[in-house]
Structure formats: C-alpha cells, structure tokens
Amino acid sequence: MQLRMLDGISRCEFGGLDKFLTFYLDTRASHFGGMRKSKMLQKLCRKYNSPRGRVCPIPRNVISDRVGEVCRSANFTVVKTIRVDEVKIFRAIAEAGERTGNDVKIIHLVRDPRAVAASRLALQYKNESTFSHSQLNSTKVQNLCKWMLRNVQYRDQVKTWLRERYTLLRFEDIATSPLRVVKKLYEFVGIQPHKAVFRWLKENTNVTGQIKDPYSQRGNLKETANSWRGRLTLSAVENIQETCREAMKLLGYKIVKDERELRNDSISLIAKLDENVIHV
Template sequence: MKRRLHKKYLILILAYSGLLLLIPYVLDYRDKSVQRAGQGFTQQQPRCPQLEHSVALLWDNDEKVNGSDTAGSAVHRSQSRVNIYLHATWRTGSSFLGELFNQHPDVFYLYEPMWHIWQSLYPGDADTLQGAVRDMLNSLYRCDFSVLKLYAGSQNLSTSFVFGWKMNKVICSEPLCPAHKRSDIGLVDEERCAKCQKRDIRELERECKKYPVMVIKGVRVLDLSTLVPLMKDPAINLQIIQLFRDPRAVHNSRLKSRQALVRESIQVLRSKKESDKYKRLLSPVNRMNRADSYVSSAMELICDNWLSDLMLEKNAPPWLKKNYLRVRYEDLVLHPLNELHRLFSFSNLTSFPALERFALNMTHGHGYSSDKPFLISARDAKEAIYAWRERLSVEQVNQVEAYCSEVMRQLGYQKNSMDRATSSADARPLTSI
C-alpha cells in the first residue's frame, strides 16, 4: 500500500515538474507567434540585436536624474565645450558634411581618426573593433591623443601621423603651420600643407583645448548603440549628427569606388559571419567579380544598421533626442544654406557669409564626382543625387529596394516603380522626412 502511495506521489511530482518546465516554452512560442502576426512588412525586418539593451541603458540614465527631462538635458548642455560626432557610412557625402565644420574657425575637426584602428587590426571584423573605436573617441574628445600611439607602430607620433592631416585646417594653419590662416575659408592646399613642419602631438593637444567645439567625422561606428555610453558621460558632452542618403545612390557610389572599399566591406561582412545568411554573402558566386560582390553584400548590412539606429532614436528618452540630429544628404546639397543654419544652430555655432558662399559653391560644381573616390571637390548636386537612375540596372535597383525597403520608407525615399525608359526628369521627387 505504501509503495503504491509513493509511486502516486512520485508520478504527481514528475508531472508537476514537467508542467513547470513546459510553461516557459509555451509562453515563448505564443509571444513569437504574436510578433510574427503583427509585423506589417515582409522584406527588410528590424534586426536590432543590441537595441533593447541600449534603450534600457538610456532610460536607466533618466531614472538616475529622477525622470526629469530638464535634468537629463542639463547634464549634456551645461558645459561650454561641445563635442560632436558625425555618424555616417561610406559614400554618403560625409566628407562634404565634415568639411563644412573643418572650415569653421571655432571648430577643431578630425577626419576619420578611427581609420588607424581598422588598418592596424586588419582583418579584424567590424563588430569586434567597436570597443576600440569607442575608447579612441573617449580619449580624443578629451584632447588626449596619446591613444594614437597604440596604432603608430615604430612611427613617431606627430601631426603628420594623424589621418587626413593634409586637409586639416588646424594642422595646416597658424600657429602650427604658416600655410594657411585659420579664419580664411577655402579647401586646404595639400601640397602647401605637406611642406609644414611636423609638430609634436602634444602641441596638437594644446590647440585642441582652445576650441569651444570639437567635431570628429567617422564611418567606422557600426550603429548608434556603440556611442550610448559616451552620450551618457557628462564629461564628454557628446552630440550626434547622423547623415543618411538614398541607399540606391549609396550603392551606386560604392560600386564606383569598389576597389577602395573592398577591405572595409570584408570587415563589415565578417562582423555578421555567424549568420547563415551573411555566410552566403561572404562567398561570392562569381569569383571574377569578387569586389562587386563584397561591396554589394555589405550594403544590406548598412541598411540593417541604419534601421537599428532609427529604431533606437525613435524609442530613446527626450534628453538623447535633444542631442541627436538627423540629416539627409539630399537636403544638404539641394538646400545647403537652410541645412547649414540647422547644423550650426544644433552645434552652438554661428554661420557667416563666407562660409555660406563656400557651401553654395561646393554644391554647384560640374559633374557627379571626381575620379578619386575620396577627394573633396565641388559637385553638381542634382547629378550626384540622381546619378543612380542612369548607372544602376533594374535588377540592382530592385535588389537595394528589397533589402532597404523599411529604411527607405522611414527616411522618405520612394521606390522607383516607373519603367526605366521614363525620363529622370519625370521621376517623383524625394519626400520630406
């Protein structure tokens, strides 16, 4: 009798334990089913693995300031010095955007300093390099350039080591160099700047501390979540300006500069190597056209990261939104004066006629672009915007529109539903954000 009773109790205990183990799976399956049923689009999905964690960090900051929007904003706006990061990706027009700040006499500007990380640690994948990228920004915004020693190797750390130094108005102007005057507006003459004496990096640090605004332009921050810890640090007072561009125009420009972008595209693709989908993208079918395959495949990941950024900003607390500005390349080059005032107002800078004339001249040049992919020069704004319509095939356009559909929708870019024989003059204009 006791044995039977023990067996009954044992069966009940096992059944109860099994039920407890089963409940989480049932609930998880139900949640996933509801999510699948509620998704409205079937092409590009919001693949944002770090989004929930990043937003939680942001709201955690608000809790520390007792949920006060004013207090959260004051943490970032109380200081006189402003640090700005121009958040972009390759071939979006970020060099032109950065040059507008490089020209301003109140701005200390750096062009792609994280290039040193990617070159020194190649072929490290882009994702694993994000920590090093954030650490470098953390040091540079404090005018501590000793972080560059990690990537200098046997080279002496001087002004000539800084990537893009021959285009830098601070390095190529007095007191560091007599080649230019800091107040003069115009592109730096690289040949004249190349003759400048190499100065110790500590002299550049001293100059950095004199400026009320520091701007760093980069394309090697994969997504906005990487910058969240820096935005929360009141000692840095970081603000973000993010530049977007029509994905079809970006793709066209990337293909035009394919050879210069192969290494970076491989590093971006390797950051997603755990996914079967992206493993396929890493193995181009046509080996004779490998550069095109890598550059094209990376475009999909770029749109994924853009979507992640848009979702993070949409769900962010008010203090972050006040420290974040979204800019479209098309608006910047078609309406340069309006956008210039918006950019400088956000950055606590004042515009003036000479700089406004510079912006207008840079957007009213001749042709689509120069033969050198990263050369800053005057362009024909309209040709730069719509060149993809003449240069991409129907298949290429459809491919980009398929895997960038949600990003295009959120940014206001309409799909090219017309027959390609239709004149580009009859094409629908870009919608506003």
C-alpha cells in the same frame, strides 16, 4: 579602441593615440592627411621647422600633448566618423560630457541605399560606368539596410542620454537645399554660423564640369544625389529595393517602378521621412 579614440578626440585628450596621430599627420600615408586639411595643425607643424616633405616633424613622444593643446584652443570640436556600428557607442562620451561640461551632439547622416550601393560599386569597378544586379553583394546590401534601421532613433523611444543630442540628416536634403539645411544644422548644434560657411557652400556645391576625385569636397550636389539613377540597371535597383524596402519607407525614399521613373531625373524619389523619426 574605437571608443577610446572618439572619446579622446571629443575631449582633446590624445594620450595613447600617438601612433594614430603620427599616421594622421603624414599625408603620404592617407588621402585624409590632417596636415594638409587643418590650418591649425599646419601652423603647429611649422613650429617644428617642417621640411618641404609632407611629414609633420613633431617628435612622437610629445605629439599627443602638442596636438591636444591645439585642439583645446578651439571653441568646439567636430568629428566625422564612418561606419560606427551602433549609435549607442556614443553613450559613454555623452554622459562623460555631462560631468565635464562638454556638450555632445550627434548628427546621423544617411543616404539612399541605392546611391550607397552605386557609390561602392564605382570604387570597386573603377573602369565601368553601369552596374547590374550580378555585381551587387546581396549580403552587404542587406547589412547596410539593417544597420540603417538599427541606428534610426524614434521620438517616443529615444533614450534619455540621446534627448536633445541626436538628429538624423539625409544627404538628399542637403543636396536639394544646402543653405537651408545647414542653417538648421547649426541651430541644432547651437553655434552661430560664420558667413564663410555659406560662401563655401555657394562656391563648392554647384560646380560645373566633371570631378574625377571620388573624395573631393567640391561638386554638384544635385547631380551627385541622382547619379545612381544612371549607373544602376533596373534589375539592380529592384534587387536593392526588395532588400531595403523597410528602411527606404522609413527614411522617405520612393520605390522605382519602371525604367521611365528610374531614368527621368525630374521625377523626385524623395518623400517626407516618417514623422516618428528624429530628424533635422
């Protein structure tokens, strides 16, 4: 089902996914409702005389056809997906693209496992500001780092179907230099960026003041990238580092040695990635 959905979205073919589309176009059902995220879908919904409610009124028996038509009117399609178990799931999609002329590119976003752990704990313990090693789920941390290692692609081992299609990107590099990194991303994808992209970055990645919504697209990227350093105790950090040492070394995340290093944000914990890893 995962593969069918990803393949369908990549080709703008939504047959059999009407239940998914009905959910996606209902902002009451999900924080990520497509009806209020996509101007193209909003326009489509208005054609069906949408009432003031938040449900797109396209009849379910035609929704896959109508959304497919809107999708195909665009020059390119972007899919953001989380927790795909292995990058090889994209092989069928990439090889199908070769036959249909659909040029598939895969951008693999990674983040410091210490930051990932802190972010997940913040969602779990909403009323707490700091987290100790006793609150960590060791199995989940171990699985996270095994997953990161499993999906990293190496220059001398990359599969034929992935060549020129795959790149790895660290969240921390975007946080440090958003304009530079986004330019490189667009070069990789082969699309000329619109000036509105850079205007949006300037307006939304260096916001002052507290953003309460954990899913907000606005914020201060540098502060977000370092926020885990004030939320995890040293013992929690040491626990994650011990479990994730191999992944952290490969991806250029420096080990914290003491409390001073942990709390001093002027000390960078980001080094160069391993030169054998394919990255932006």
